[in-house]
Amino acid sequence: MTAPRLLVHRDQRLMAEATAARLITTIQDAQATRGAASVVLTGGRNGNGLLAALAAAPAREAVDWARLDLWWGDERFLPAGDPDRNHTQAGQALLDAVPVEPGRVHVMPASDGPYGADAEAAAEAYAAELAGATDPFDVVLLGVGPDGHVASLFPGLPGVGEASATVVAVREAPKPPPTRLSLTLPAINAARQVWLLAAGADKAKAAAAALTATDPVQTPAAGARGTDRTLLLVDQAAAVELPPAAAAG
Numbered sequence: 001m002t003a004p005r006l007l008v009h010r011d012q013r014l015m016a017e018a019t020a021a022r023l024i025t026t027i028q029d030a031q032a033t034r035g036a037a038s039v040v041l042t043g044g045r046n047g048n049g050l051l052a053a054l055a056a057a058p059a060r061e062a063v064d065w066a067r068l069d070l071w072w073g074d075e076r077f078l079p080a081g082d083p084d085r086n087h088t089q090a091g092q093a094l095l096d097a098v099p100v101e102p103g104r105v106h107v108m109p110a111s112d113g114p115y116g117a118d119a120e121a122a123a124e125a126y127a128a129e130l131a132g133a134t135d136p137f138d139v140v141l142l143g144v145g146p147d148g149h150v151a152s153l154f155p156g157l158p159g160v161g162e163a164s165a166t167v168v169a170v171r172e173a174p175k176p177p178p179t180r181l182s183l184t185l186p187a188i189n190a191a192r193q194v195w196l197l198a199a200g201a202d203k204a205k206a207a208a209a210a211l212t213a214t215d216p217v218q219t220p221a222a223g224a225r226g227t228d229r230t231l232l233l234v235d236q237a238a239a240v241e242l243p244p245a246a247a248a249g
């Protein structure tokens with residue numbers, strides 16, 4: 001587990017552009033070192049903003065999209081193609097525009113897929129798919145919610161305390177839709193790098209808690225850490241409640 005390094009950007013647009021550039025370089029490095037790269041995508045405003053910035057970056061041509069595995073940190077358990085699914089939104093923001101290898105795009109099951117409405121069976125199936133991955137994730141992207149949630153691990157819900165499974169079904173999420181699938185903290189924390197994204201004034205409290213909180217059950221973002229690097233990426237609006245020493249550093 002690595003301590004988070006804080007990076008403050010002037011605004012949300014610049015944060016998305018700078019993070020897209022950082023992601024391109026990180027993918028290139030992983031592909032050069034290990035032959036392939038793996039990235040776990042996040043949904044939400046910050047996650048989709050990053051993907052849109054990546055789509056708009058001329059340097060996206062430097063990525064070998066065919067040697068990139070894409071996974072999801074969480075999914076809203078809805079029918080395939082639903083506009084609220086993280087997969088649908090990632091398609092619109094980036095994936096429809098780049099030559100990804102379909103077999104390397106590991107979509108979480110939909111509620112009208114092979115497991116129907118059985119979210120637990122869907123979570124087990126994704127865990128089995130994940131078990132086939134031999135290398136740790138290169139980067140896990142996590143949008144931080146205003147309540148400190150990451151992926152679909154919400155404060156106080158059972159999923160956040162899961163110690164052994166890599167994927168869980170989440171029920172009664174406080175943010176719609178109530179049923180979701182999520183990677184767990186053990187799965188997230190096996191990644192080489194974890195990047196926490198928190199831009200916007202509504203993320204100020206959560207950004208501070210991601211850095212300073214000690215109980216991941218109350219602040220799931222505080223429990224998400226990479227083995228080689230953890231970044232907390234914020235804009236100035238989200239930085240206003242950070243401890244002064246951290247914000248200056």
Ligand SMILES: O=C1O[C@H](COP(=O)(O)O)[C@@H](O)[C@H](O)[C@H]1O
Binds near residue numbers: 046075086142151
């Ligand atoms: O519902 C979700 O919310 C979080 C954060 O989203 P944001 O819009 O507040 O930035 C996101 O990370 C997660 O993937 C998504 O399913």
